[in-house]
Amino acid sequence: MPEAHVVGAGQSDFGAxxxxxxxxxxxxxxxxxxxxxxxxxxxxxxxxDELVLGTLGVGGRQLGLSAAAAATHVGVEGPxxxxxxxxAAGGYxxxxxxxxxxxxxxxxxxxxxxxxxxxxxxxxxxxxxxxGETAYERLAGTTFxxxxxxxxxxxxxxxxxxxEDLSRVAVKNHRNGARNPHAHLxxxxxxEEAMSGPAVAEPLGLYHCCxxxxxxxxxxxxxxxxxxxxDRPSVRVAGVGAGSDAVGLFDRETYTSIPASRRAAxxxxxxxxxxxxxxxxxxVHDCFSIAELLAYEDLGFCEPGESGDLLASGATALEGDLPxxxxxxxxxxxxxxxxxxxxxIVELYEQLLGRAGERQVEGARRGLAHNVGGSGGxxxxxxxxxxxxxxx
Amino acid sequence: MSRGSESGVRAxxxxxxxxxxxxxxxxxxxxxxxxxxxxxxxxxxxxxxxxAVAAGRQALAAADATGESVDxxxxxxxxxxxxxxxxxARLGAALSVPESASRSARxxxxxxxxRALRDAxxxxxxxxxxxxxxxxxxxxxxxEAVAGAGGAAFLLEPRAATLRVIEAAEASPAYPGTxxxxxxxxxxxxxxxxxxxxxxxxxxxxxxxxxxDTAVDAAAVQAPGxxxxxxxxxxxxxxxxxxxxxxxxxxxxxxxxxxVPLSLALTLARVDPLAPDxxxxxxxxxxxxxxGYGGDGAALLRxxxxxxxxxxxxxxxxxxxxxxGYLRRRADVVSGAPEGGGAHVSxxxxxxxxxxxxxxxxxxxxxxxxxxxxxxxxCDDCGAVVEYEPVDLDREGTVETAARxxxxxxxxxxxxxxxxxGAEYATAVxxxxxxxxxEASVPLFVVDDGRSLVDGAGKEGGENLVRIGxxxxxxxxxxxxxxxxxxxxxxxxxxxxx
Numbered sequence: 001m002p003e004a005h006v007v008g009a010g011q012s013d014f015g016a017x018x019x020x021x022x023x024x025x026x027x028x029x030x031x032x033x034x035x036x037x038x039x040x041x042x043x044x045x046x047x048x049d050e051l052v053l054g055t056l057g058v059g060g061r062q063l064g065l066s067a068a069a070a071a072t073h074v075g076v077e078g079p080x081x082x083x084x085x086x087x088a089a090g091g092y093x094x095x096x097x098x099x100x101x102x103x104x105x106x107x108x109x110x111x112x113x114x115x116x117x118x119x120x121x122x123x124x125x126x127x128x129x130x131x132g133e134t135a136y137e138r139l140a141g142t143t144f145x146x147x148x149x150x151x152x153x154x155x156x157x158x159x160x161x162x163x164e165d166l167s168r169v170a171v172k173n174h175r176n177g178a179r180n181p182h183a184h185l186x187x188x189x190x191x192e193e194a195m196s197g198p199a200v201a202e203p204l205g206l207y208h209c210c211x212x213x214x215x216x217x218x219x220x221x222x223x224x225x226x227x228x229x230x231d232r233p234s235v236r237v238a239g240v241g242a243g244s245d246a247v248g249l250f251d252r253e254t255y256t257s258i259p260a261s262r263r264a265a266x267x268x269x270x271x272x273x274x275x276x277x278x279x280x281x282x283x284v285h286d287c288f289s290i291a292e293l294l295a296y297e298d299l300g301f302c303e304p305g306e307s308g309d310l311l312a313s314g315a316t317a318l319e320g321d322l323p324x325x326x327x328x329x330x331x332x333x334x335x336x337x338x339x340x341x342x343x344x345i346v347e348l349y350e351q352l353l354g355r356a357g358e359r360q361v362e363g364a365r366r367g368l369a370h371n372v373g374g375s376g377g378x379x380x381x382x383x384x385x386x387x388x389x390x391x392x
Numbered sequence: 393m394s395r396g397s398e399s400g401v402r403a404x405x406x407x408x409x410x411x412x413x414x415x416x417x418x419x420x421x422x423x424x425x426x427x428x429x430x431x432x433x434x435x436x437x438x439x440x441x442x443x444a445v446a447a448g449r450q451a452l453a454a455a456d457a458t459g460e461s462v463d464x465x466x467x468x469x470x471x472x473x474x475x476x477x478x479x480x481a482r483l484g485a486a487l488s489v490p491e492s493a494s495r496s497a498r499x500x501x502x503x504x505x506x507r508a509l510r511d512a513x514x515x516x517x518x519x520x521x522x523x524x525x526x527x528x529x530x531x532x533x534x535x536e537a538v539a540g541a542g543g544a545a546f547l548l549e550p551r552a553a554t555l556r557v558i559e560a561a562e563a564s565p566a567y568p569g570t571x572x573x574x575x576x577x578x579x580x581x582x583x584x585x586x587x588x589x590x591x592x593x594x595x596x597x598x599x600x601x602x603x604x605d606t607a608v609d610a611a612a613v614q615a616p617g618x619x620x621x622x623x624x625x626x627x628x629x630x631x632x633x634x635x636x637x638x639x640x641x642x643x644x645x646x647x648x649x650x651x652v653p654l655s656l657a658l659t660l661a662r663v664d665p666l667a668p669d670x671x672x673x674x675x676x677x678x679x680x681x682x683x684g685y686g687g688d689g690a691a692l693l694r695x696x697x698x699x700x701x702x703x704x705x706x707x708x709x710x711x712x713x714x715x716x717g718y719l720r721r722r723a724d725v726v727s728g729a730p731e732g733g734g735a736h737v738s739x740x741x742x743x744x745x746x747x748x749x750x751x752x753x754x755x756x757x758x759x760x761x762x763x764x765x766x767x768x769x770x771c772d773d774c775g776a777v778v779e780y781e782p783v784d785l786d787r788e789g790t791v792e793t794a795a796r797x798x799x800x801x802x803x804x805x806x807x808x809x810x811x812x813x814g815a816e817y818a819t820a821v822x823x824x825x826x827x828x829x830x831e832a833s834v835p836l837f838v839v840d841d842g843r844s845l846v847d848g849a850g851k852e853g854g855e856n857l858v859r860i861g862x863x864x865x866x867x868x869x870x871x872x873x874x875x876x877x878x879x880x881x882x883x884x885x886x887x888x889x890x
Contacts (some may be wrong), residue, residue, distance in 0.1 A: 060733060069877040125804045126734035132837075134735040135745060136766070138882070139871055140835035142795070142817040143803050149795030150821060159794070195753060201801035224554065246437045250765075250821045255793050 004098040005009040005191040005227040005234040007222035008033040009349035014334035016118040016185040017214040023073040026114040027292050029216040030074040037355060045075035049106040052096045054089030054113035054337030059120050059128040081163035086131030089113055091341025091371030091380040098237050108225040110216035113339035131374040133248030139220035144210055147249050147375045151203035152290035155198040156256035163203060165308030167194035169289035170207040170331055172317055177328020179359040184334030185214045213334030217342035235352045241267025245376040258376035261298035268381040279322055280364040281351055283344035285372035286329040295370055326359045341371035352386035403547040405450025406583035406657035407443050408665055408707040409434045410841040413648040424867035425537035429618050431645030433713055434526045435841055436721050437869040438611045438814035440469040444524035445486045445868040446706050447543030454702035455547045460490035463517030467503035468649045470526045473878055486750045486868050504682030506691040509546060510560045518549040525648035530579045531724050538617045538643020554701040557693050563599035564689030566594035566797040571687040571777055587830045587885035596690035597627035603692050606630055609677030610638030612655035614685035616646045628683055638680055640665060652684045661703040668707035711842035717814055726811045730804050739877050755780025755830050760812030765829035785824035785832060791862045793834060794820035805872050813840040822864050825881055837883040839869060863887040
């Protein structure tokens with residue numbers, strides 16, 4: 001089967017950008033990806049055959065034809081398609097690009113995501129719940145924080161997971177985020193601070209929730225031939241897996257796991273011919289801290305119920321055996337909904353090429369990205385490899 | 393005037409909101425409390441319709457009957473949530489009363505509850521009379537200081553001999569201004585001329601009492617305030633003790649159209665609204681006078697009980713609400729939801745789901761027997777696209793998981809509700825069994841009722857904030873109002889809370 005390779009990756013700063021539009025943010029990310037690092041052969045929008053854009057469209061602006069609007073703004077003339085899978089839109093955009101390349105229909109596809117969330121104030125939470133189950137779950141008074149809080153409560157009840165476990169996710173990811181110049185919340189926090197944040201949806205407090213972020217990310221996915229022709233390094237897409245499930249938590253077989261994550265991971269591992277032990281780092285979907293703990297278990301980093309212990313052991317810290325969310329994750333890097341999944345690929349690309357600066361995982365050769373839509377209605381997992389591995 | 397009807401009351405039900413505001417609380421806010429009465433306060437998601445459903449369910453349960461068996465539905469209230477619109481239709485739907493049942497609403501008079509009872513037994517078939525009310529006055533006025541809430545329901549049917557209306561009489565001298573509410577206004581008003589008001593009361597009561605025998609064990613007299621029932625005693629020809637034996641004011645307040653029906657129900661059930669979980673005490677009285685009085689005059693009934701009358705009262709141990717909490721629930725100090733969009737549920741979309749909202753209508757898969765909620769599309773279990781066999785889930789279930797939503801974590805459409813309860817609210821997924829086997833999970837609000845569920849459930853410990861495994865029941869409440877249309881549906885109420 002033809003392979004797909006990431007030959008460029010870029011992003012805007014993640015944060016609050018009142019002076020930026022979704023198109024200007026996306027242009028920043030695209031220019032970053034096209035330009036590459038020093039010494040990389042620069043690319044132009046004209047080289048792009050096709051564009052796939054992940055965006056939810058928070059606020060309702062340009063809900064229709066947002067991909068075409070973004071494509072013309074960045075100078076891409078090929079077909080442009082919007083992918084909507086809530087918080088997994090950006091990951092699914094990358095998946096769509098990989099499929100187009102593998103199918104031989106395109107040589108260079110621009111996959112990206114963008115979201116502007118800070119244009120809204122009081123009405124923003126209307127939009128935070130649109131990817132939950134809107135007929136029943138939402139009308140039981142939940143947005144996502146509430147649904148993930150219910151998952152946390154169930155996990156605590158079933159496995160003895162504690163608020164301290166949840167808080168350690170924040171401490172670790174803020175520590176990483178403080179080393180990421182693109183991060184939205186690039187500050188460190190103590191366990192005490194993370195424990196004592198104000199309640200959002202108990203058992204989740206403020207430090208157990210990601211911020212609402214403006215931002216964009218873009219990656220360039222190339223065919224074997226196109227990658228070989230380019231004078232810039234590339235990272236191979238070794239495996240992709242995706243899965244979907246009931247949108248509402250109450251309709252799922254379990255509340256203490258995300259079944260679609262398990263299915264997506266199984267497929268990605270099988271496609272890549274690797275297992276969780278073969279990974280050097282992972283970017284996982286930590287929209288709420290319980291989500292990172294669930295990810296450890298669903299991705300096979302540990303057994304069910306043992307995620308708190310795995311985190312406490314330091315195994316997933318930057319210096320650990322399997323660093324998780326070196327970018328800072330959604331918690332510290334930020335969560336511009338449609339851009340998040342693509343942003344995870346950007347982090348893996350930089351890590352595997354040794355371009356991650358202060359947060360570089362030495363010798364990283366293989367990384368996994370795990371992107372969840374909603375509370376688990378859609379999941380996509382990518383495994384990326386680079387033979388030489390990232391060097392500090 | 394004697395009655396020739398064959399109908400009698402087969403069972404009685406009542407509902408009292410859990411929250412009570414004590415006179416000291418009002419005094420702490422205004423410097424004085426002119427009424428000195430502890431009153432029932434509807435929670436932020438309660439209104440006359442939700443209380444009517446709650447009372448109606450109790451009457452049906454007491455009779456071991458279902459709404460499907462009701463031929464006629466009568467709803468009495470001075471505070472219908474809509475002055476015109478789907479009122480008895482929604483009440484009937486929530487109680488599973490057939491759509492073909494005849495129905496009527498009596499809404500313009502505080503004696504409406506008594507008049508509805510009087511009408512009911514003249515009809516053939518099984519009639520459910522529900523009176524529920526929650527009047528309000530001007531925020532700082534005397535009528536607000538006594539405004540209460542509650543509901544009572546009476547299931548009547550031919551040849552039910554346990555409680556019979558023996559005589560009925562009415563008198564409606566025109567005394568405008570004694571008690572009225574202007575169109576479009578939600579506050580009860582009056583000219584408040586003492587001599588005029590008292591003359592009107594005595595004249596109407598005496599004229600009606602002249603037409604029937606008022607020698608009874610207990611008199612349930614309209615109680616717009618703590619003293620007025622006793623002022624009527626002389627005109628009715630009953631002793632003050634007889635009024636005391638059948639009239640409930642303290643713990644309820646002015647329940648308007650539900651005042652006398654509630655007094656009857658609580659007297660028959662021997663329930664003290666200030667201590668609803670207390671001992672039942674002696675046998676209920678055998679002869680009763682129901683004396684309704686409102687702006688439209690007096691309506692009296694003489695009732696006789698023979699044998700044990702099933703009476704079920706839904707009145708949880710009361711919870712005190714302070715002055716600020718009372719004001720918030722009155723919504724005098726709360727702004728509405730922010731403008732915006734996203735996840736809007738249109739009225740037609742809401743209506744399509746009413747069987748689920750009102751009675752947990754699920755479906756059983758004919759292929760694998762698994763129960764799906766909501767029914768529709770592929771089976772939750774086997775994935776087959778099937779025609780589900782309708783099955784309503786049990787009303788009682790178990791909490792599978794829950795969370796406590798702080799202000800920042802709530803959808804904006806529930807901001808006003810949250811401000812009115814002044815607190816975090818709980819939301820849960822509960823597991824309900826289906827009759828005949830199987831079960832399904834449903835996400836629902838948890839009622840607040842003054843911090844129901846979640847208080848003391850581990851906040852200090854911070855480990856497990858919800859009582860997973862707790863037994864709960866589904867109760868009918870307001871969800872929210874959009875496009876001017878209030879959406880009602882089931883919420884969870886803890887079964888074992890203190």
